[in-house]
Amino acid sequence: MGRISGLVPSRFLTLLAHLVVVITLFWSRESNIQACLPLKFTPEEYEKQDNQLVAALCLTLGLFAVELAGFLSGVSMFNSTQSLLSIAAHCSASVALSFFVFERWECTTYWYIFTFCSAFPAVTETALFIAVFGLKKKPF
Template sequence: MQVVRKLFAIRFLSLTAHSIILILIFWAKEETALTCLPYVNSEVELKTQNIKLTVALSLSLGLLGFELVGFFSISLLNATQSLLCILSCNPSKVYHRQ
């Protein structure tokens, strides 16, 4: 039972941290789009990058919301589900960082 409590806390903290990071990136979307482009760029490239970033962040926030709904209603105390979620979220964070 102690493992279930630890997995529950780890999963909740992981989802909360991920949502805060996504919201902060969404908030600084213009600066983030500028850092993805070369130093000299056109307005069209900036607009295209901004649209790509908006779509990616919106999808991420939507799927994170879906995960939070599933977390609070379906798998609140299911240790296997919590462990699978933690293991599946970590590779995506590493991939997103590259």
């Protein structure tokens, strides 16, 4: 039981670390948007890239809400498989998004990080919601 109890705070901290990096990215997205554009770009091109990145960041925040709801409601808090998946995904996302911010990676890279590090854990969290509330199964 000691190993599982260590997963709960680790999962919470990696979720928060990922959330902090995403919020930081909201504030400093201009340099990443410029990295996506050619040297000479129009305001319309900038606006389009900005809208795409803001949409991706908003989707990420929505998926955070799903994961935090499942975690804080207890549906997946003690599920070791979901915890390990979430820890790995959000830790990877925190590191990758830190590089995304500091190294000014292209905007298309964000979608890969989003898919593997935000969408996949949220889908598994949703599956746990369905199993617990819809099928009345134990979450662990």
